[in-house]
Amino acid sequence: MKYAYFFLLIAGSAYLQSCLAECKNPDGQKLTVPAIYPDYTGTVFPANISAPNFIIQEDGERFQTEIGYDNHIKIRLVKNSPQVQIPLKDWDGLLSNARGKTIFFRITILKNGKWTRYADIENRVADSSIDEYLAYRLIYPGYELWNGMGIYQRQLSSYKETAIVENKSLGDKQCLNCHTFSKNSPETMMLHIRGKSGGTIIYRDKNLKKTDTKRPEFKNAGAYASWHPSGRYIAFSLNDVKQLFHIEGKKNIEVFDLASDLAVYDVENNTMITDRSLSGNQYLETFPNWSPDGKTLYYCRANEYVAGEPLDSIRYDLYKISFNPDSLTFGSPVCIYPASRQNKSVSFPRISPDGHYLMFTVSDYGNFSVWHPESDLCLLNLSSKEMRLMDEVNSNETESFHTWSSDGKWFVFSSKRLDGLWARPYFACFDSETGKAGKPFLLPQKDPLFYDTFTKTYNLPELITSPVTIGKDIISAFFR
């Protein structure tokens, strides 16, 4: 019996030893970096991002991950599982010490009794922080119908996601869309609620109101919006959206406008104005975006839709028009990128907060680039007029909706690169000196396998400086 206890003790301590085993001096080295998912390699992290948990995609029995900078190892995780979940507190400490420095993920794997160390995965921590919150809509990737739907916000320095407003609170499960903020601030925001008793909820100067953007003088209601920097006006596109489905082929759907115009809504006077050059049957105008000084409105324009016309002949150019906020008058439209001449089409123009760059989406035709796998992000330097595809952030799948951070050092965009169906938010740093972006990284999640089982799409990701706290007031305003 004594022997039995003795052997049990030996076996137990051996097991304990193996569980606690970590590697200080590896038996071998590999010159390649290990494969990890999501891809958090060679990127730049904001100084306030939550820990980018990942899974090591290499075989092994035990996995050691050391994270640090220079010669300092600040975090050591040794597990039998390849999942690396970095404690948030340790990660925050690392970020605050490593601002402006390169950090490493040093991975050593025990396989067949031998520890092998891979080449360090290197990332950089930026000096700057990103806006603290990301607002987005979560929906299943359907085409026309919906049931549960909501607009949510995620604190980027943690994994905390809260609902801004969910349609279950609105009775008849209305459609919520187009949440839009002025200068990344939730103090001035709007969103549409479609369906019975729907309307556009506008929050400004601590006041919430519901308005109807479908005015008798216009054929359609307001859709895509952009806040004037003064906070007094909202430029709306008024679209008659249609969709058709392909019988065969990789693309399943085409979304297009039969008609669209632009109008500016005066929040104070509850009036809507337009101009002959922004409305009428001759052209389709959409996706308005104000310049930071509020004197220019950028938008996309195509020739009117003619019944029976092939959909892939509808192509949008990038336009701008001057605006005088005092007299509420517009100048003449000026084409700044005739994409249609190159058989391309522009959508979602977004100007950087310093007014130097304009980021937009380019696809082969149409304006609903979300369903176009070929759609890529493009950058126009407004000073030099140089235009280029942002190859450093684009992929083979859809890159679409994008928003600048309030300081213009970061931007977020939707990409379907993981699987071609679901849009996920990717972030990248931006250097306004060089006009170059860093390698994008996926919104970190507590569970590194989160995106493998999450079947909702992130719609309209918008960076905001602080959380939206008026969710309940939005519901009250809706029922008013």
Added chain:
Amino acid sequence: MKRIVFLTSSGLAILFFILYMSILSHILYYHEQHRLFLFSEAYLINTVNSRGLLEYFTDFMIQFFYFPWLGSLLLSLLLASVYGMIAYSTFRITGKTDFLHFGLLPVIYLFLQTLSVDYKISSIVAWIFSLSIISMAVGLSAGRWKYVAAVSGCLLLLTFISWETVVLAAASISLSSLSAYYFRSLKKKRVLTVGFSAMSVYVCAGIYCFSGSYRVGERYMVLARKSAYERNWNKTAEMTEHYLSSGHKNIVMLYYHNIALFHTGRLGDNLLDIPQTFGVPALCFPWRSNSRDTEFGQDVYYELGHWNAAVRWASEALAIWGETAPCLINLIKCNMEIKREAVARRYVNVLKQSLFYRKTAEYFEKELASIRDEPVADNVQIAHFTNGMDILHELEYLCEHHPENRMAFEYYMVSLLLSNQVLNFAQNLYRMKAFDYRKMPKVYDEALFMCKIMEKEEFDKLGIDVNPKTEDRFKRYYELYKQGNRKGLDREFKNSYWYYIHFVSPYGDKILMWKNTKESQMPLGGLEH
């Protein structure tokens, strides 16, 4: 007391078990197909945040409905325990038994509610939680503390259960206790009489309500879908035929009936055995933005190999019904067909988190290993659009581009017939040569003869012969028709195409020439990829 309660509870459990295993088996199946419990933290957080803790517990229970016997046993025991817990609490409060058995009232009420598939099982779970907490409180504590414990328990329940249920549960115990207290001095002989009378009243009322609430159509519809889902087409045809031939009109049943007729090789011969009063929509649901349709609409497109439409319908079903097993499986199958491996894998990953569909998910996972994520060959130079309203256009396209697709061919032919387009039907019949038909299907022959009479010049160009027996039958039909002998027509020709045109077709009694109005409104193709 113990014996009465035990016997009554056991009797109820056995009775419910038998009912749920037999005539109510569809109820459990329906619930199981509309909920999917996942073993993941994300599911817990999402469910609690969006639907509440009670629904999380309910989903956990419903997953066991996967096995009908287990589901029946579980639901029967839960319902019976409602009575048991009321009786127990009554005894603990009063020290007496309620001989009027008021505890049976909520049981009968809850049971009758379950007769509809739309009833939320979470209500039963809420009752169980409420009664459990109250029973525990009055059972564990002594003296006045039991009431304090019961009230505290109720307050705790209110955090995740509606106050109405908690109040009703407490009221049931109170009513039963009052009754027990009032009849506390009842003599033994009278106990039996009172108890028996009360039970008789409940049983009679229960049977009366049951017969009024039981929905045969719902049962047939759920089971027909089940057998179609299992690809048991003979059973599907049998179920739908049984239901529809008794005079019921139901587009969903007719829709599954038609799919089953094709798979059993009888579509061309037996199409009109059941009156096709809905016309083409009973073959393929048109897109009506109706959330209920999404539950069924995908099935025919999947069978037709019309993958884009199948993906569309399945995606809309996901948006409406959420991550249920049928939605996920449909999406996996469709995306596998169009070689979207990464998308199919996401749905497989979700399905793998369930208890009873894990093996199915693992099967798909193995299948996925042989699929590479590649674009479907874009061999289509001209884009063909569908707006979900013009199924003829889509079927024609499938026939044109996939001439080997027999179901597309038969559905196209039948769609033309049901929409009164006889000449167009005859002109497309040449496609039949691609298949090994031994004889001309009966309905086709009747339509051809009609075409021969009405569009002789065009028909003669086609070089098609009509069976002489069909000509003879038409003479007889025409004779009865001229006489205005509707009864005779009903008796002899109710399943003929001529009868359909004259009396059934929702498109009127006129033969239509080809008019593709929807198509002309759509944009042309010409996509350059």
